Amino acid sequence: MSKNTLKQLCELYTNLTAEDMVILNNIAFTLQLQADLNNAYMFIDCKMKDSEHAIVVAEAFPRSEEAVYENSVIGKIVFESFEPGVFYSYRTAKKSHTGYAVTQEGKSVEQSVIPIKNSVHQVIGVLISEKEVFQQVPYRTDQQNVSFGQEELSKILGNNPSEMPLVSDLLMEIFLLSDNENKLIYANPVGVSFITEISQQDEIRNKNIIGLLPFLQAVYDFKEDVFIFDLTVERKNLIVKKIRMKEKDHLKGTLIIIQDVTELRTKEKELMMKSVVIQEIHHRVKNNLQTVASLLRLQMRKGFPEESKVYFEDTLNRIYSISSVYELILANSNADDEDVNIVELTKKISSTMVLNEINKKVSLIIQSNGNRILTTSRKAVSIALIINELVQNSLKHAFPEDAQGQIEVDFFSDKDFLELHIFDNGVGMEKPKLSLGLEIVQNLVINDLNGEFRYLPTEQGTHAVITFPISSEVVIYYEKENIDS
Known part of the structure; x- marks a missing residue:
């Protein structure tokens, strides 16, 4: 097989990079040697883009009289139903060995599959070795989800x-x-x-x-x-x-x-239609929120008493916070996915508010312990408003005039609870004063999150903590080792 054939197939049917193709080509160059050395049929399969199948991009047959494969299989589509070991190695990045398997060509073979990885340890293909067997051999496998017990089945049947x-x-x-x-x-x-x-x-x-x-x-x-x-x-x-x-x-x-699968396809179409309708509702909610915000800005430009300015700005920030939830939902590549990454939501809301305070020299730090935290759109709206109120309070009251400072938002978790910490190194406060903003936070934490809101004592600045239970509506993906709160 020529180098160009592998490259053409990969470019046409896969999402592999040029660097990945070089790695595959280097392995393909040795296939004939491996085939002759082991008297085995060697293949390289790669997952296809926009498909659950794979495709054969390289092959080598041992030079012998007996032929398992009469014709080239390069460019052939590989289905998981017939060659599960290939897809097992793709998913798990582990070796697969099947002592007795039937290939898509209807041949009984002993098959070994090992994953091929690139420089960042991504599986970019699998290397397959097959030897024909002429009678059933004791079955052995190193993986799950591959059929077994062919001999026992034949005894029963x-x-x-x-x-x-x-x-x-x-x-x-x-x-x-x-x-x-x-x-x-x-x-x-x-x-x-x-x-x-x-x-x-x-x-x-x-x-x-x-x-x-x-x-x-x-x-x-x-x-x-x-x-x-x-x-x-x-x-x-x-x-x-x-x-x-x-x-x-x-x-x-x-x-x-x-x-x-007629009924299944019908249900899929119904779900697709529902998904489109839900997406349209999200669009309309976001657009309506933007319309309300535009009307408020228009009213502000028309003039109003100076003492009312702060109330208009607070309301605009609250509208923007809710709108941010729907922007993140609409940005999901999966139209059915309404979950919101609250770490990304926090970054979006907090950074916008800090940037809008052009007269203040405040830096923003957001730490999630390297974890993704997803929640439903309903809870995300509540968290968005809570973040808005507490960060806004720090911007307003912690740093007078042109004082420099820092606001930090941290997420901590254990197996049962998630904690959201918002603290600053500003002037602090002796005792929290009851305001509309804090009343909103208190109600949302208790009624929507079923949690607790409190201020912790600190030597400098303020330290607010929201604690609420992890549930089916709050999912944490631990991408790095977590630090319990």
């Missing part, structure tokens, strides 16, 4: 084909088996009902399966021995799996597994 429905009769998938002349020789009960409905024929045994189900013509004509098709037939959405069963070079039959 028996060698008599009449015993086969013992399992397949209980499944909702349609199981159809045709012989080497494409005559239907087996159908499970669901399959019988499906064929009868589609073909309007009662006598279906030993009939040509394509005559009964004409839409399978393209499936049978497709050259790959193992493949998955998405088809739409008479308003039915079907996933069709085809497996050609061969003995050496002779076709013994073809197994067709059909899954009717």
